[in-house]
Amino acid sequence: MSSDHKLYAYLHDEILPLDSAYLHVSDLAIQRGYGIFDFFKTHQGQPLFLNDYLTRFYASALLMGLEVPLSEEELTSVLTRLIQMNGLTDSGVKMILTGGYSENGYNPGPPNLIILEQPLTLPSEAQLATGIKVITHEYVRELAAAKTINYSMGIRLIQQVKAKAADDVLYHQQGVVSEFPRSNFFLVTKDNILRTPAQEILKGVTRKNVLELAAKKYKVEEGTVTLEDIARAKEAFMTSTTKRVLPIVAVDGQPIGDGKPGAVSLDLLQDLIQLEEAQLEKL
Structure with a gap:
């Protein structure tokens, strides 16, 4: 522009x-x-x-x-x-x-x-090819179901995220994972089950779309996700309006799977892009 x-x-x-x-x-x-x-x-x-x-x-x-x-x-x-x-x-x-x-x-x-x-700028090809790294922090948003303008914690943690050479911060409470400040979290188990937190989160529109797309190909579970689950996961990714499906390759310095963007994550990204194109055709 x-x-x-x-x-x-x-x-x-x-x-x-x-x-x-x-x-x-x-x-x-x-x-x-x-x-x-x-x-x-x-x-x-x-x-x-x-x-x-x-x-x-x-x-x-x-x-x-x-x-x-x-x-x-x-x-x-x-x-x-x-x-x-x-x-x-x-x-x-x-x-x-x-x-x-x-x-x-x-x-x-x-x-x-x-x-x-x-x-609007969407994730670059380089980001999709390398994935992103995140850290964790113990915190739960007040009234998580509402999309409020209160992003104090996420903003306060920006310097800590940068200091650890990461890209974002994933909230949890006593090891139970919830969400990112501006995105939802998914993991893929070793047997290709998609799991995403169901409590203390803002239910994103992209999250909803990805769940529906994924259910056509994979087993999908909404429920409790822990830090231990992440440590055993094959893949992980975040979803949001601006990020679409963005692979996560490390959490708190520990690689997810082989430390590279996973096939399931990238497959769902392509499905989401096709869904967006289909949406445009209807307008």
């Missing part, structure tokens, strides 16, 4: 230039970090799996006691207009719902809805 490409955002019932979109400092997103969001991607200017993301957005708002000021039909219309105005081929669209302007910095006000769109 050229540096002079003008982007637009949605705020306060209008679409306006991105550099003119501001919140007042009294918003609870600023004062207390209170709010929710969701994020989907577009390809060829079309949103992928939008209904799933909208369903989760409204569910997160309900869990946090926030009311989305637009109906799903109205929000879809705004998203369509914004995507058309920005004219990006491949992008990520973020919908943010804040706690609103607060008179005392604690009590919520009418929520503010913000929609942003930016160019």
Whole structure:
């Protein structure tokens, strides 16, 4: 995208230039970090799996006691207009719902809805060929089923991740694995069973799609996954909107399987790409 490409955002019932979109400092997103969001991607200017993301957005708002000021039909219309105005081929669209302007910095006000769109970069061929390394950290997100804007722990651990020459951090509690700050976790056992955590996680849309794709070829299990399970696994990977299926080759410095991206992981990545292409054909 050229540096002079003008982007637009949605705020306060209008679409306006991105550099003119501001919140007042009294918003609870600023004062207390209170709010929710969701994020989907577009390809060829079309949103992928939008209904799933909208369903989760409204569910997160309900869990946090926030009311989305637009109906799903109205929000879809705004998203369509914004995507058309920005004219990006491949992008990520973020919908943010804040706690609103607060008179005392604690009590919520009418929520503010913000929609942003930016160019999107997917994992490179080099990343897919080599896989990524992760570390672990004992932590469970509060209200994990809601996609809140609170990423304090993940952000605080960035320097620790870098110091250990890793790419991300996997949360666990007393050895029971949950999720990454922005992705879901899968492993593949030596007999090609796919296993993924079921508790204390945000159920990702890509996770859902991969589970459905995998069930056509492999045995799939949602349940308890431990650090010991990871140590015995043949493969591991993460899933997310922006990462798709990204192989993990080491956890806490210990290789997974042969320390290379596995065949099952890469096979599911191709299945997911084909599903995305099929989704586009329907739009």
